[in-house]
Amino acid sequence: MTLYEKRLLKGGETRLDADIRNDPFPFYRALREQDPVYYDPGLDLYLVTRYAECVEVLADNETYSLEHGYQDRYGGEYLAEFIAILERDGGGFIRDLAIDPPAHTRLRKLTEKAFTAHRVKELEPRIHQIVIDLIDRVAGQGSADGMIDIGCPLTAHVICEQLGFDWAEVGAEKVAVWSKAVLDQIGRMQDREAMLENAAQMCELQNFIIRNVRLREHAPREDMISDIVHAELNDDANPRLSFTEQVSTIRGFLIAGNDTTAAAIGNLLLILATQPGLADRLYTDVDNDRVMNRFVEEVLRLAPPVHGLFRTAMKDVVLGGTKVPAMSQLCVMYASANDDDTKFADPRKLDIERTNLGTHITFGSGIHKCVGMALARMEIKLTAQEIIRRLDNIQLAVPVEELTYLPTLASHTLERLPLTFTRRAG
Numbered sequence: 001m002t003l004y005e006k007r008l009l010k011g012g013e014t015r016l017d018a019d020i021r022n023d024p025f026p027f028y029r030a031l032r033e034q035d036p037v038y039y040d041p042g043l044d045l046y047l048v049t050r051y052a053e054c055v056e057v058l059a060d061n062e063t064y065s066l067e068h069g070y071q072d073r074y075g076g077e078y079l080a081e082f083i084a085i086l087e088r089d090g091g092g093f094i095r096d097l098a099i100d101p102p103a104h105t106r107l108r109k110l111t112e113k114a115f116t117a118h119r120v121k122e123l124e125p126r127i128h129q130i131v132i133d134l135i136d137r138v139a140g141q142g143s144a145d146g147m148i149d150i151g152c153p154l155t156a157h158v159i160c161e162q163l164g165f166d167w168a169e170v171g172a173e174k175v176a177v178w179s180k181a182v183l184d185q186i187g188r189m190q191d192r193e194a195m196l197e198n199a200a201q202m203c204e205l206q207n208f209i210i211r212n213v214r215l216r217e218h219a220p221r222e223d224m225i226s227d228i229v230h231a232e233l234n235d236d237a238n239p240r241l242s243f244t245e246q247v248s249t250i251r252g253f254l255i256a257g258n259d260t261t262a263a264a265i266g267n268l269l270l271i272l273a274t275q276p277g278l279a280d281r282l283y284t285d286v287d288n289d290r291v292m293n294r295f296v297e298e299v300l301r302l303a304p305p306v307h308g309l310f311r312t313a314m315k316d317v318v319l320g321g322t323k324v325p326a327m328s329q330l331c332v333m334y335a336s337a338n339d340d341d342t343k344f345a346d347p348r349k350l351d352i353e354r355t356n357l358g359t360h361i362t363f364g365s366g367i368h369k370c371v372g373m374a375l376a377r378m379e380i381k382l383t384a385q386e387i388i389r390r391l392d393n394i395q396l397a398v399p400v401e402e403l404t405y406l407p408t409l410a411s412h413t414l415e416r417l418p419l420t421f422t423r424r425a426g
């Protein structure tokens with residue numbers, strides 16, 4: 001990958017524009033250099049694009065609220081109708097984990113209980129087996145879609161297994177539909193028809209989760225749903241998660257852990273397919289944990305699955321020289337921060353020896369930093385290893401310019417990734 005061409009902002013550009021969406025890095029660079037806290041007229045929010053200001057916003061939870069950035073926007077302009085449908089058919093309008101302290105502090109401590117080193121370690125052999133089975137199955141086919149045949153089914157299966165959902169009952173398609181229904185609420189691009197369809201899917205998802213929670217209340221199992229249902233804090237005032245908190249946490253894990261990790265695997269395959277010789281070089285080091293960990297980390301920096309998430313300015317502020325009025329929405333562009341050449345030298349280059357590799361903000365920064373990142377890293381590394389072990393001559397089956405991304409601001413997820421490859425001779 002080389003440095004993209006410099007472009008001049010004309011004013012009025014929006015991240016919604018399909019050309020920008022499908023190739024946003026030249027736009028991010030122009031913003032960082034010419035208007036680092038840019039008012040996007042199509043989205044009615046400020047895009048924060050330099051590393052320094054992204055970290056500044058993420059570190060200051062009082063000035064920049066997370067809570068107002070999310071569920072206040074659920075349902076788009078149809079929030080009241082959306083709430084009514086969920087209350088009538090879906091067990092309630094259940095808010096998610098995206099809240100500010102002090103409520104967040106308590107919830108975060110409780111949800112961390114589901115991500116203990118013990119649980120993550122315990123999941124590894126089973127995740128590995130799912131990865132091996134899937135990659136081995138596609139290896140002999142000669143071609144596959146990196147998202148539809150690999151990334152999406154793999155992560156959907158893994159997250160269902162982690163949580164304790166019955167994979168045979170759910171399946172990849174259902175997880176994809178449920179994920180889209182929830183993600184559309186923060187993606188900011190849904191019309192009324194889409195809102196109605198998404199609301200119906202969210203009702204189905206919530207009812208499914210509620211059934212699973214009820215089953216574990218009196219009969220816990222060795223899975224994350226049971227961990228969440230029975231998580232305890234040494235805090236007499238708030239010993240347990242309430243029922244709706246349990247449901248929203250499980251819904252959050254299902255969605256946050258699915259699309260993001262699928263997008264990461266798609267990006268990883270795209271990088272292997274477009275950097276000749278890379279897979280062969282990695283093959284010689286495939287059992288070397290240091291090399292593989294750094295490779296995964298650099299892929300996450302270079303091609304973050306989540307491009308931006310939201311905050312609300314709770315008072316008038318000046319950020320990066322721009323006046324931002326109270327109650328404005330901001331989108332913290334993690335992807336642009338990771339691409340900031342004042343922080344990462346030659347940022348478009350894949351360089352696994354970067355000394356500051358660990359400072360990327362793909363998983364966020366501050367108190368909301370991704371709670372599932374150990375799990376995500378493990379899953380992506382196991383997948384990278386099995387792809388490199390089993391697939392050779394990975395190539396794009398279409399010109400790179402023809403690849404498109406899902407129409408959402410939050411995640412940067414390939415719609416399709418047609419690939420050809422051969423099975424690597426042992």
Ligand code: HEM
Binds near residue numbers: 256367
């Ligand atoms: C490559 C995969 C992933 C990426 C790139 C990613 C990215 C992120 C980011 C950027 C945030 C910060 C949100 C903010 O500041 O507003 C976050 C938070 C979160 N992530 Fe992840 N995530 C990934 C995988 C996962 C997995 C596997 C899970 C769970 C199964 C998960 C669960 C969560 C939760 C619950 C939060 C909210 C934490 C809080 O507010 O305290 N994520 N993630």
